[in-house]
Amino acid sequence: MPNPTVLVAEKLGEAGLALLREFSNVDCSYNLSQEELCAKISLCDALIVRSGTKVTREVFEAARSRLKVVGRAGVGIDNVDLQAATEHGCLVVNAPTANTIAAAEHGIALLTSMARNVAQADASMKAGKWQRNKYVGVSLVGKTLAVMGFGKVGSEVARRAKGLGMHVVAHDPYAPADRARAIGVELVSFDEAMSTSDFISLHMPLTPTTSKIFNDDTFGKMKKGVRIINVARGGVIDEDALVRALDNGTVAQAALDVFTKEPPAADSKLVQHPNVTVTPHLGASTMEAQEGVAIEIAEAVVGALKGELAATAVNAPMVPAEVLSELAPYVILAEKLGRLAVQLVAGGSGIKGVKIVYTSARDPDDLDTRILRAMVTKGIIEPISSVFVNLVNADYTAKQRGLRISEERIFHDGSAEIPVDSIQLHLSNVESKFASAISDSGDIRVEGRVKDGIPHLTLVGSFAVDVSLEGNLILCRQVDQPGMIGRVGNILSEQNVNISFMSVGRTAPKKQAIMAIGVDEEPEKETLKKIGDIPAIEEFVFLKL
Numbered sequence: 239m240p241n242p243t244v245l246v247a248e249k250l251g252e253a254g255l256a257l258l259r260e261f262s263n264v265d266c267s268y269n270l271s272q273e274e275l276c277a278k279i280s281l282c283d284a285l286i287v288r289s290g291t292k293v294t295r296e297v298f299e300a301a302r303s304r305l306k307v308v309g310r311a312g313v314g315i316d317n318v319d320l321q322a323a324t325e326h327g328c329l330v331v332n333a334p335t336a337n338t339i340a341a342a343e344h345g346i347a348l349l350t351s352m353a354r355n356v357a358q359a360d361a362s363m364k365a366g367k368w369q370r371n372k373y374v375g376v377s378l379v380g381k382t383l384a385v386m387g388f389g390k391v392g393s394e395v396a397r398r399a400k401g402l403g404m405h406v407v408a409h410d411p412y413a414p415a416d417r418a419r420a421i422g423v424e425l426v427s428f429d430e431a432m433s434t435s436d437f438i439s440l441h442m443p444l445t446p447t448t449s450k451i452f453n454d455d456t457f458g459k460m461k462k463g464v465r466i467i468n469v470a471r472g473g474v475i476d477e478d479a480l481v482r483a484l485d486n487g488t489v490a491q492a493a494l495d496v497f498t499k500e501p502p503a504a505d506s507k508l509v510q511h512p513n514v515t516v517t518p519h520l521g522a523s524t525m526e527a528q529e530g531v532a533i534e535i536a537e538a539v540v541g542a543l544k545g546e547l548a549a550t551a552v553n554a555p556m557v558p559a560e561v562l563s564e565l566a567p568y569v570i571l572a573e574k575l576g577r578l579a580v581q582l583v584a585g586g587s588g589i590k591g592v593k594i595v596y597t598s599a600r601d602p603d604d605l606d607t608r609i610l611r612a613m614v615t616k617g618i619i620e621p622i623s624s625v626f627v628n629l630v631n632a633d634y635t636a637k638q639r640g641l642r643i644s645e646e647r648i649f650h651d652g653s654a655e656i657p658v659d660s661i662q663l664h665l666s667n668v669e670s671k672f673a674s675a676i677s678d679s680g681d682i683r684v685e686g687r688v689k690d691g692i693p694h695l696t697l698v699g700s701f702a703v704d705v706s707l708e709g710n711l712i713l714c715r716q717v718d719q720p721g722m723i724g725r726v727g728n729i730l731s732e733q734n735v736n737i738s739f740m741s742v743g744r745t746a747p748k749k750q751a752i753m754a755i756g757v758d759e760e761p762e763k764e765t766l767k768k769i770g771d772i773p774a775i776e777e778f779v780f781l782k783l
């Protein structure tokens with residue numbers, strides 16, 4: 239496999255680039271037009287952007303399925319079309335923590351410099367003036383600050399504003415009250431925040447709900463002379479309404495780092511307004527934050543390219559790192575069982591329903607099966623189509639193909655230290671090319687377990703077997719009689735096919751048995767035929783894992 243290619247479309251810290259270069263070809267091409275990005279993207283496995291690049295549906299379509307991951311070197315992913323990414327099976331990861339402090343510090347910088355007219359006074363002095371009376375400021379101590387969006391950045395701003403002696407309230411419909419209480423911040427309603435605050439600082443994401451949430455109506459609810467800080471996203475403010483509110487004195491001052499359109503028009507009334515302080519989206523731009531973000535995103539992108547499940551996935555279930563590492567062997571088991579089950583289906587008999595049964599000693603809330611379900615789906619769909627399936631698009635792809643995947647939990651009286659005791663797959667209403675794979679209930683059934691960290695196949699139809707799921711597998715149903723293992727072994731060794739494992743499961747002594755043989759190489763058709771010709775072998779199937 240050649241090294242993957244990563245297109246870095248905006249400036250990224252050196253430490254991150256170095257990490258990427260260890261694993262991939264890195265193409266740093268900045269300031270690409272939309273057409274240039276679309277032209278390049280079909281040659282790239284990953285794309286890294288900041289807030290300046292719009293990753294639209296058009297980009298995903300132009301990628302022609304090659305693009306596996308988009309890394310957003312920062313927090314806000316409003317510049318990435320997540321729905322289009324998901325439909326194309328492209329994982330989107332971000333770097334959610336490394337620039338939190340930088341953004342919070344910039345919020346405080348804007349708050350304090352706005353209150354004391356630092357930028358305006360600086361410009362005035364540089365123009366040769368000395369205007370001490372014009373730039374009398376306002377004090378912060380004892381004033382009320384409303385933090386709108388009490389997430390990572392918002393809570394750090396709140397903590398710092400408390401240190402400046404401000405009274406801090408916050409509005410966030412999803413924030414836990416105990417987190418606010420721990421910082422000494424009161425959570426209040428939107429309207430209360432609007433009507434009681436001297437300063438309002440915005441820290442929510444731009445979503446369809448928050449778009450232009452600060453408009454004529456909301457400015458009308460604010461205290462006259464309020465001061466506004468925005469280091470979140472320009473789009474949460476109706477900028478024309480803000481200009482009106484500044485002109486009529488409802489808003490005394492605004493300090494803005496972000497704009498609906500970036501860069502804003504040179505003659506933007508907002509940017510040119512004398513009571514507005516602006517910075518060109520600098521919230522995340524500290525040396526420290528950019529190095530941190532670069533490393534955070536490079537690690538996430540490299541991990542995603544290696545097929546690891548990302549902890550900072552934006553369009554896939556967020557799975558904490560410790561859960562990921564605990565479930566790692568079960569993820570492999572789930573995919574291999576899916577792969578195996580689909581190869582047991584007779585040609586022409588379409589799969590409609592798949593039931594996944596987990597036996598586990600865990601409380602259902604302590605076992606997140608979304609990854610396992612996604613991997614079963616991947617195992618089932620990938621061998622029979624050209625679609626690339628991952629945690630991102632598994633549910634979407636299954637739905638598109640009319641594949642109904644249901645899950646059932648069975649309580650297993652064992653140790654809750656072990657997340658899953660066994661995983662069974664049942665494929666209903668299908669015929670099998672290996673009749674022994676059909677269980678008593680008429681479904682194709684396979685079951686697996688993890689033993690010493692290695693996935694094993696433990697049941698086929700009604701036959702118990704025990705073979706590790708590595709390499710390839712030959713399943714034979716035979717009349718149980720001595721010498722069978724030797725005969726099959728001889729045929730395989732004649733062709734230098736290495737047998738890694740062998741297991742025989744039988745219904746009763748001297749009755750039918752299933753022999754499961756793990757082989758490293760794929761035997762030639764002729765060799766497989768010789769196995770099939772052994773009189774005691776009633777049926778057999780070769781399965782690639």
Ligand SMILES: NC(=O)C1=CN([C@@H]2O[C@H](COP(=O)(O)OP(=O)(O)OC[C@H]3O[C@@H](n4cnc5c(N)ncnc54)[C@H](O)[C@@H]3O)[C@@H](O)[C@H]2O)C=CC1
Nearest residue numbers: 314341387388389390391410412441442443469470521522
């Ligand atoms: N200017 C810059 O360079 C930077 C800007 N940002 C922006 O800052 C914002 C916050 O970032 P983080 O704190 O890291 O994100 P976060 O996800 O930790 O926090 C966002 C908070 O907003 C809350 N929220 C969602 N809808 C809301 C609503 N309708 N009203 C009130 N609160 C709502 C969420 O519950 C969450 O607690 C984002 O828009 C991000 O893009 C972040 C870093 C740098």
Ligand SMILES: O=C(O)C(=O)COP(=O)(O)O
Nearest residue numbers: 288289311312313314522
């Ligand atoms: O992380 C964010 O949300 C930011 O706004 C930072 O954007 P940037 O990476 O500096 O273009």
